[in-house]
Amino acid sequence: MGKTIQRNVLKKFPFPNYKNLDWKTVFLILFVVALIIRFPFFFRDYVDRDESTFIIMGQSWANGFLPYTQLWDLKPPVTFLFFAIIIKIFGKSFIAIRFFGSLLVALTSMFTYSIASKISSKKIAFWVALFCVCFQSLFGSLQGVMSEHICTFFFVAGLFILFLKDDSKWYFTTGLLFGLSVMTKLNMVYPVLSLGIYFLWEGFYKKQLRTTLKNLVFMGIGFVFTIALTALPYYLQGNLQIWWASIFEAPLAYSEGKFHSPLKTLPFLVIILGLLVTGFRLKIIDWKSRPLQILTVIILGVLISFMQTGKVNGHYLIQLYPFILIPIGIAISKLPELSKKYRPIVVILLFLIPMESYLEYANIISNKLEKGTFFNGEGFTVPQYILENHLETKNIFFTEYHIGYWVLGVSPPTKVATHPSNITREELFPYMQNPRETGLEELHYIMEIVKPKILVAREGKEIFDKKLLDFNAYIDNYLKDNYTLIATVDRGLIYQRLE
Incomplete structure (x- = not known):
C-alpha cells in the first residue's frame, strides 16, 4: 500500500x-x-x-x-x-x-x-x-x-x-x-x-x-x-x-x-x-x-x-x-x-534547492531558544546592548551593521556615511553636494570634528576595503588612541570615545 x-x-x-x-x-x-x-x-x-x-x-x-x-x-x-x-x-x-x-x-x-x-x-x-x-x-x-x-x-x-x-x-x-x-x-x-x-x-x-x-x-x-x-x-x-x-x-x-x-x-x-x-x-x-x-x-x-x-x-x-x-x-x-x-x-x-532556507529556519529556531527572539544578527543585538547599557545613541558611527541607525531611530554622522563604503568613493562627492573633496578628509571630519561617542565595527574584518591601506591605517590608529573597546556583541565590536 x-x-x-x-x-x-x-x-x-x-x-x-x-x-x-x-x-x-x-x-x-x-x-x-x-x-x-x-x-x-x-x-x-x-x-x-x-x-x-x-x-x-x-x-x-x-x-x-x-x-x-x-x-x-x-x-x-x-x-x-x-x-x-x-x-x-x-x-x-x-x-x-x-x-x-x-x-x-x-x-x-x-x-x-x-x-x-x-x-x-x-x-x-x-x-x-x-x-x-x-x-x-x-x-x-x-x-x-x-x-x-x-x-x-x-x-x-x-x-x-x-x-x-x-x-x-x-x-x-x-x-x-x-x-x-x-x-x-x-x-x-x-x-x-x-x-x-x-x-x-x-x-x-x-x-x-x-x-x-x-x-x-x-x-x-x-x-x-x-x-x-x-x-x-x-x-x-x-x-x-x-x-x-x-x-x-x-x-x-x-x-x-x-x-x-x-x-x-x-x-x-x-x-x-x-x-x-x-x-x-x-x-x-x-x-x-x-x-x-x-x-x-x-x-x-x-x-x-x-x-x-x-x-x-x-x-x-x-x-x-x-x-x-x-x-x-x-x-x-x-x-x-x-x-x-x-x-x-x-x-x-x-x-534540496532551498537548502539555504532550511538552514535559516534552524538558525531562527536556535536563536529563539537561546535569546528568546526570532530576530537575529548584530543589527539587532548591538543596538539592544547600547540601549540596555544606556550608551550614547545620537552621536554614533556604524562602520558595519548600519541598519542599527534605523533600529535606534538615529541618522548617520554625515550624508556621505549613509552607506559606510561611500566614504571611500570620493569620485561621487561632487554629486552629493559634499563640502569635503576626498574620502580621507571626510573620515577626518567624522572622527575629529563630529567625534562619535560610539563606533561600531566588525570583529575579524578591516573597517574599510583591505586595498584602502591609508583609510584603515588612519582609523586603526585613531581608534587605538581615542577609543576603548567596551564590548563584543556576537561579532560586533563596540568602541566608546575616551573623552
Missing part, C-alpha cells in the same frame, strides 16, 4: 495537470513557494548591506526629506519610494518589508509565467516561473529586498503588456512601467534602448515603420512622464540640480571608478552568449520566433549594462533571470523525456 501511495504522489508531483492551470492557481503556488523560501530571512537584520541603506533612505523620505537632501545613496528615487511607502504605512517593520519583497518575487515570476506561456507550453512556463522564484531568492544575498527585485518587476510587467497588447495606449503604459524600472535602477535603460532599436529595425524590415514610430513615441512619452514625475518634487523645492546629479551624473562617475573594469565581466558574458548562440545554432531555440528575439535583445541589453558597470554582483543577476530562464526552459524541453525511474531523484533535488 505504501508503494502505491508513493507511485500516486510521484505521478502527480512534480508533474501536475498543467492544461488546467489558471493564473490564480499559478500565482498562489508561486507566492506560497516564495514565502516558504524567504520567510526565515524576515527575521535577519540584513542579508546585503545595500538593503539596509535603502531602508534608511526610505525612513528619511517617510520623515519628509527627499532622497539625496538629508541622506544620500547611489540609486534612483523609486527604490527608496518602495521602502518609504511600506515604512509610512506599517512603521518600522522588517516583516512588512520582507513580505512585500516576497510579493514582488511572486509577481515577477507570475508575469514571467504569462510571457513564457505565450511562447511555449504551460508546463514549461510553470517550471520557468518556479525556478524564477528560486533564482530570485537563493544563492547569495538575494533573500533581502534589493533594487534589482523592484526594477525587474516593473520591467517584466511592461514586457508582459507588450506581448499582450499592440496599440498606442498600451505602449504608453509600458513606457510608464519601463520608466519606473529605470528610476529604480538606472542600468535598465540599456534593455529599454535595445528594445527600441529592435522595434525600429522590425518596423523598417516589415515596412511598418510609421506604425512602429507611433507606438515608440507613445512608449517614449510614458517613459519620460515617469522620469518627470520623479523630478517634480525637486523642482518644486528649487533643488533640481541634486536630482540630476545624483541620478544621472553620479552613476557614470561610479562606473568609471578604480575597482570597476569591463574586462571583469567578460567571462560571464562569454558563457551567457555562448549558451544562446549554441541554442540558436543547434535549433534548440527558434531564432525566427519574434518573442525569443525580443528576449534575446533584452538579455543583450542587460549584459551591456553589466559591462558598463564593470562588475557582476550576485544580485545583479536578478535582472537577467526572468529573460534567460525562458529560452533555457524551452531548450531543456527539447531533451529526451525523463525516465520514470529518475523522477524520485528529481523530487529530492527540488526539495
Whole structure:
C-alpha cells in the first residue's frame, strides 16, 4: 500500500495537470513557494548591506526629506519610494518589508509565467516561473529586498503588456512601467534602448515603420512622464540640480571608478552568449520566433549594462533571470523525456534547492531558544546592548551593521556615511553636494570634528576595503588612541570615545 501511495504522489508531483492551470492557481503556488523560501530571512537584520541603506533612505523620505537632501545613496528615487511607502504605512517593520519583497518575487515570476506561456507550453512556463522564484531568492544575498527585485518587476510587467497588447495606449503604459524600472535602477535603460532599436529595425524590415514610430513615441512619452514625475518634487523645492546629479551624473562617475573594469565581466558574458548562440545554432531555440528575439535583445541589453558597470554582483543577476530562464526552459524541453525511474531523484533535488532556507529556519529556531527572539544578527543585538547599557545613541558611527541607525531611530554622522563604503568613493562627492573633496578628509571630519561617542565595527574584518591601506591605517590608529573597546556583541565590536 505504501508503494502505491508513493507511485500516486510521484505521478502527480512534480508533474501536475498543467492544461488546467489558471493564473490564480499559478500565482498562489508561486507566492506560497516564495514565502516558504524567504520567510526565515524576515527575521535577519540584513542579508546585503545595500538593503539596509535603502531602508534608511526610505525612513528619511517617510520623515519628509527627499532622497539625496538629508541622506544620500547611489540609486534612483523609486527604490527608496518602495521602502518609504511600506515604512509610512506599517512603521518600522522588517516583516512588512520582507513580505512585500516576497510579493514582488511572486509577481515577477507570475508575469514571467504569462510571457513564457505565450511562447511555449504551460508546463514549461510553470517550471520557468518556479525556478524564477528560486533564482530570485537563493544563492547569495538575494533573500533581502534589493533594487534589482523592484526594477525587474516593473520591467517584466511592461514586457508582459507588450506581448499582450499592440496599440498606442498600451505602449504608453509600458513606457510608464519601463520608466519606473529605470528610476529604480538606472542600468535598465540599456534593455529599454535595445528594445527600441529592435522595434525600429522590425518596423523598417516589415515596412511598418510609421506604425512602429507611433507606438515608440507613445512608449517614449510614458517613459519620460515617469522620469518627470520623479523630478517634480525637486523642482518644486528649487533643488533640481541634486536630482540630476545624483541620478544621472553620479552613476557614470561610479562606473568609471578604480575597482570597476569591463574586462571583469567578460567571462560571464562569454558563457551567457555562448549558451544562446549554441541554442540558436543547434535549433534548440527558434531564432525566427519574434518573442525569443525580443528576449534575446533584452538579455543583450542587460549584459551591456553589466559591462558598463564593470562588475557582476550576485544580485545583479536578478535582472537577467526572468529573460534567460525562458529560452533555457524551452531548450531543456527539447531533451529526451525523463525516465520514470529518475523522477524520485528529481523530487529530492527540488526539495534540496532551498537548502539555504532550511538552514535559516534552524538558525531562527536556535536563536529563539537561546535569546528568546526570532530576530537575529548584530543589527539587532548591538543596538539592544547600547540601549540596555544606556550608551550614547545620537552621536554614533556604524562602520558595519548600519541598519542599527534605523533600529535606534538615529541618522548617520554625515550624508556621505549613509552607506559606510561611500566614504571611500570620493569620485561621487561632487554629486552629493559634499563640502569635503576626498574620502580621507571626510573620515577626518567624522572622527575629529563630529567625534562619535560610539563606533561600531566588525570583529575579524578591516573597517574599510583591505586595498584602502591609508583609510584603515588612519582609523586603526585613531581608534587605538581615542577609543576603548567596551564590548563584543556576537561579532560586533563596540568602541566608546575616551573623552
